[in-house]
């Protein structure tokens with residue numbers, strides 16, 4: 001099965017999980033890129049504001065065509081109890097090119113179900129599997145077993 005892991009990451013957590021996943025599944029990676037950075041307090045508040053108004057900011061053209069993959073795994077940080085807006089932009093642009101989808105997120109502690117529900121609506125498909133991990137669990141081996149189960153579900157989905 002050919003798999004693409006697509007993700008956005010501001011501070012590195014979602015990127016870490018994306019790379020772990022890609023290594024476990026033998027998948028390719030696509031980072032969602034923007035022209036404008038989100039560093040510092042101003043960048044933070046722009047994230048919070050865009051999440052609040054459910055914006056879909058401009059993103060760079062994807063390097064990989066998701067139509068060329070059996071499964072696209074989409075990863076987002078949770079912002080304001082939902083999807084990170086650059087991920088919304090990506091999914092709006094490319095949803096018609098997904099065969100099967102799975103979702104994952106990293107978060108402080110809440111918002112994963114709302115984000116997964118919006119991703120499902122935007123994709124027009126139910127995910128074969130979902131996986132949420134808190135930033136606290138990330139440095140510990142605690143997330144490894146749930147991650148392994150997520151990868152196992154992808155194979156049977």
Ligand SMILES: Cc1cc2nc3c(=O)[nH]c(=O)nc-3n(C[C@H](O)[C@H](O)[C@H](O)COP(=O)(O)O)c2cc1C
Nearest residue numbers: 009010011012013014077078080081107108109110
């Ligand atoms: C603007 C902003 C809003 C956030 N809102 C939430 C939230 O509503 N719920 C939550 O659990 N975590 C929230 N977080 C924490 C992030 O989801 C968490 O740190 C995540 O792992 C960041 O992923 P990244 O390092 O890939 O950017 C927020 C972070 C930012 C920057």
